[in-house]
Amino acid sequence: MNALAPITAQIKPAETLYRKAAKECDANVLPQIYNQDTNIVIWQRDLEQTLTNAVNTLISANALKPLELAVSPDDAFDQLIKALKPEDNNRDEVKALCEDIALLVEMFCCLFDLKRAGLRLKILDKPMCPRFHVDKIPCRLVTTYQGVATQWLNHSDVNRSKLGTGNLGKPDEESGLFKSLNNINQLQQGDVALLKGEYWDENEGAGLVHRSPPEAENEQRLLLTLDFI
Template sequence: MSLQTPTLEKVLPQTDSFSGYFTDDPLKISEIYRKNINISIWQRELDSKLIQAGEYILQENPELQLSEVVDPGNINEIMIKEFGSSKELLTFSNDISKIVNMFCNLFELKKVWLRLDAIDQPMCPRFHADNVKCRLVTTYIGPATQWLSHHKVNRAKLGHGNEGKTDAESGLFSKNSDIQQLCPGHIALLKGESWDGNQGAGIVHRSPHEEGHYKRLYMTIDFVELYLRIYQNTLKGF
């Protein structure tokens, strides 16, 4: 998470009040707090060691589904337990630890819900907005998350509004070039419908659609309240 990289900030020009924010400075990802920003993207590039570690994990555990409530104090222990302590995999574990710390610091959280998954098909194939405050997403290997700018979405076509048609056919968006896509390594904060004052403006996104078969290793970090909402009867000693 070097802070020495020259920065380049850009706010997507849009025709209404909600925009996307791009930056090369990890500190600037906090622009998600701005009322008119519903996606904030740190455009980082993965170094070769992280890519190699990610490829190794995909090869050794192609069905990986890691789901843990973690805090900055135990994340390294959990990662080492899951992936081992080889030098290469420690690089990967340390990267996740830094991202967890960043998310916790940004939102003043003690714990977060971390998920790291290996998949070979879209997990969420339809465009949608999440009923969460904010979610961090990043992809290590494979194609990354796709999203639509707020002013290019017909929200009436989300969910049942698609009337059984595909996203491309329903009128949700006008043309394929409206679809934007993160790159592997990018760290994005996706503002959801539960963010105070953001109802009807949660960022619309989906898992990547790619021709043919692909392998993907990606991570999401959520507020613990989402975990509690889903698994409140199984979480003990929290």
């Protein structure tokens, strides 16, 4: 008798796991990330025109710089203002962006009962993570303030054996990772998404598969991410 049989029989292959996306035009969708059968939650929001104009102005004037900060709901706004160093000609624009980011920090920390979060604000003119992959983390918040946004795949559309070295050097579109370009989903500018990773409890083999969007000619992206720390 194989002594391993009782153990292996209890292991549920990743292919049999069911995971779905939750999407709503309301921030109240965010707690659905706690549902075991959900590996991405998307708050489909339209940015206020004043915020969009502010971001466009700041990027056009080269007034933003990449940031990596450890922030709390209490100090996020002040830390951002200090780091971005607004000047007289862009003070209102910087304030608008910092207020929105601080709100997301508060929501993220409240949702996951965190005292602090790891904040990264990046201006990108090329893909940061061009290949589809999963993150070895519990969960990450992502939002794109300007430009094309993150691409992702439904769990049921992924052949996970083709991730990483399993692609055998072939592009994602040719490796067998997914069957059709129609399988690729994409966030929109302004969307706030929670991406569940491999280190979420009981989510090994079901972390969201995602990548940076292909490079858009003459376009910069402003990307915010929040992580557990």
